[in-house]
Amino acid sequence: MALCKGKTIYHTLLGIYKQQISTSYFSTNKVLSNMYKDRVPSVQSIGELNALCIDDKPVEKKIRIPAKSEFSSAVTYDPIVQKFINILMRDGKKEKTREIIEQVLENIKMKQIENYHKATTDAEKAMVVTDPLKVFHGAVENCKPLLILKTIVKGGSGYRVPVYCHERRRLRVGINFIIKTCDTRKRKVPLSTVLATEILQAYNNEGNAVGKKHQLHKECEAQRAFAHYRWK
Amino acid sequence: MASVIYRIVSKQPSGYCINSSLLRSSSSLKCWQRCVTTFRTEISDPSEHSFDHEGQFYTIPKKDVQKIFMLNWMSPHEKNMNKMFQEFSILIRRPALEVMDILKRLNYNYPLTRFLLYGEMNAGKKFTMTHIMHYCRSQNWVLLTVPWANEWNCKRLDVSFNHHKESLFDLPVHSKILLEDFLLKNMSLIKEFTTSTTYEFSEHEASEQGIPLTDLISFGITRMKFANDVVGALLKELQILANNDKIKLLVTIRGINSFWRKTGQKKEKVQEIHAQQLTLVNQFMELLQSDTKNAVAMCSTESWVNDVTDRKSYLPTELMGKEGVDFLEPFLPIEVPKYGNAELQSVMDYYIDRRWIQAPEAKTLDGRAQIKFLSGHNPYQLYRVCVPL
Numbered sequence: 001m002a003l004c005k006g007k008t009i010y011h012t013l014l015g016i017y018k019q020q021i022s023t024s025y026f027s028t029n030k031v032l033s034n035m036y037k038d039r040v041p042s043v044q045s046i047g048e049l050n051a052l053c054i055d056d057k058p059v060e061k062k063i064r065i066p067a068k069s070e071f072s073s074a075v076t077y078d079p080i081v082q083k084f085i086n087i088l089m090r091d092g093k094k095e096k097t098r099e100i101i102e103q104v105l106e107n108i109k110m111k112q113i114e115n116y117h118k119a120t121t122d123a124e125k126a127m128v129v130t131d132p133l134k135v136f137h138g139a140v141e142n143c144k145p146l147l148i149l150k151t152i153v154k155g156g157s158g159y160r161v162p163v164y165c166h167e168r169r170r171l172r173v174g175i176n177f178i179i180k181t182c183d184t185r186k187r188k189v190p191l192s193t194v195l196a197t198e199i200l201q202a203y204n205n206e207g208n209a210v211g212k213k214h215q216l217h218k219e220c221e222a223q224r225a226f227a228h229y230r231w232k
Numbered sequence: 233m234a235s236v237i238y239r240i241v242s243k244q245p246s247g248y249c250i251n252s253s254l255l256r257s258s259s260s261l262k263c264w265q266r267c268v269t270t271f272r273t274e275i276s277d278p279s280e281h282s283f284d285h286e287g288q289f290y291t292i293p294k295k296d297v298q299k300i301f302m303l304n305w306m307s308p309h310e311k312n313m314n315k316m317f318q319e320f321s322i323l324i325r326r327p328a329l330e331v332m333d334i335l336k337r338l339n340y341n342y343p344l345t346r347f348l349l350y351g352e353m354n355a356g357k358k359f360t361m362t363h364i365m366h367y368c369r370s371q372n373w374v375l376l377t378v379p380w381a382n383e384w385n386c387k388r389l390d391v392s393f394n395h396h397k398e399s400l401f402d403l404p405v406h407s408k409i410l411l412e413d414f415l416l417k418n419m420s421l422i423k424e425f426t427t428s429t430t431y432e433f434s435e436h437e438a439s440e441q442g443i444p445l446t447d448l449i450s451f452g453i454t455r456m457k458f459a460n461d462v463v464g465a466l467l468k469e470l471q472i473l474a475n476n477d478k479i480k481l482l483v484t485i486r487g488i489n490s491f492w493r494k495t496g497q498k499k500e501k502v503q504e505i506h507a508q509q510l511t512l513v514n515q516f517m518e519l520l521q522s523d524t525k526n527a528v529a530m531c532s533t534e535s536w537v538n539d540v541t542d543r544k545s546y547l548p549t550e551l552m553g554k555e556g557v558d559f560l561e562p563f564l565p566i567e568v569p570k571y572g573n574a575e576l577q578s579v580m581d582y583y584i585d586r587r588w589i590q591a592p593e594a595k596t597l598d599g600r601a602q603i604k605f606l607s608g609h610n611p612y613q614l615y616r617v618c619v620p621l
């Protein structure tokens with residue numbers, strides 16, 4: 001809830017507009033076009049327009065995409081967490097997943113802060129990382145693979161070829177490793193606790209998610225002989 | 233899609249927070265004042281707290297926490313907080329100070345005074361009650377607590393018919409838990425006292441006159457069948473002791489508005505049981521209406537008792553109805569409001585000290601203003617908002 005409230009902000013903005021303009025404008029789908037219908041244009045005659053662009057060249061048109069509901073300038077916003085939420089989401093239930101991720105961060109924070117306050121000396125305290133976002137980013141970073149396997153059909157038969165991939169794909173694969181290890185949990189254990197333990201393990205380069213990454217690297221090395229098919 | 237994200241991020245961090253924090257911390261007076269004022273007091277004895285200490289934290293010593301609050305009083309969320317911060321500290325607020333100020337000047341020869349705490353959800357009614365309970369414990373009072381009265385309505389355990397009155401229903405397991413809780417809290421205070429009269433529980437079993445009170449309670453714990461009758465006997469004994477100036481009694485009931493509602497309990501053919509038909513409720517209502525000296529009752533109304541659909545109302549007239557208000561009158565109403573501005577700042581200072589807030593952006597004045605807006609001055613929401621920070 002606290003992470004990002006995109007939809008609610010949109011609704012409040014609509015509410016502010018509704019106070020100023022009568023409600024009949026909002027009956028149709030085209031809200032914006034109705035809103036600007038009655039306004040007087042700032043440039044009245046053609047001569048003024050010509051004075052603005054002297055060279056007779058057409059003005060460049062910029063395509064403007066509306067911002068997504070998750071973007072915000074609040075303190076609580078973080079892009080990688082939003083990406084994680086979008087991948088974890090099932091059936092468009094974003095609010096539910098947001099709550100789960102919030103509980104995950106809470107669990108991580110609780111464990112780390114408890115360790116921090118239990119430590120007696122300053123040297124031990126400096127070792128404990130209490131920032132949950134740092135732990136989260138580190139865990140995702142540790143799960144990113146360097147290479148992935150791609151099937152390429154060559155002469156009627158398919159080969160699994162190790163391929164270098166770009167940053168976006170690596171992030172998605174790394175997040176998927178974490179989520180898929182947690183799918184095989186027991187029924188009654190809540191997902192937030194399992195995710196929290198998995199992320200804490202991945203931050204220390206342990207656990208099943210990191211093991212999956214190592215396994216993929218091994219398979220890539222086994223298929224090294226077909227690496228040259230990448231160029232053909 | 234991810235490329236869009238990165239582009240925005242690269243624009244964000246420089247300038248926005250760092251500049252503003254540097255500028256304001258160097259110039260403004262407010263920031264300097266906040267550094268000087270402390271958010272903690274080292275006085276752990278609540279009887280010495282006065283209105284000068286308002287808006288400051290004090291820590292309850294670990295002995296008292298384990299003895300009084302750990303077993304039934306604290307919720308799992310509060311236990312987690314206690315475990316995480318490695319201490320149990322409370323904000324000193326105005327309603328608790330008001331009640332303590334009244335208790336210091338009260339004439340205890342009058343029949344018992346009733347306080348009623350009310351306020352919005354998560355506004356901090358429970359923590360004001362803990363503060364007052366700690367004060368009473370430091371004065372060697374006997375504590376009789378009902379941590380969550382709605383549990384008698386909702387939690388379905390054993391139900392049995394009462395032997396003495398046919399219209400009433402017993403809750404043996406709940407009353408056993410209540411007795412255990414009472415024994416653990418007040419073991420040292422009631423050691424010497426004995427019973428004044430004989431109590432007959434059935435044809436064969438009865439407790440004689442002159443046996444120690446602890447034996448009576450342990451009898452109720454071991455024989456669960458008579459646990460509910462033992463509670464009634466114990467309340468009468470406590471009233472007699474208080475009337476003879478031997479003890480002072482504090483009765484705390486959380487969620488008293490559940491006394492005038494339907495319950496989910498069933499027994500054989502009786503499908504719907506009203507809360508007024510439970511013996512535990514009747515016994516406590518008798519205690520509240522009696523004229524015992526040296527006794528104080530502290531109740532609270534909670535909107536958690538209601539269904540999910542209508543939890544917005546928090547005034548006692550709306551929650552308890554006319555019946556409940558007529559029963560409790562005369563009482564002293566005390567409102568527990570949400571955080572004020574000064575309290576909010578000191579709580580955020582505390583969170584920064586305990587590392588609940590640790591992002592450098594959130595520690596600046598702009599970040600503080602954002603947290604304040606998002607929380608809406610609500611204590612629990614303030615905790616929730618700071619989770620990813």
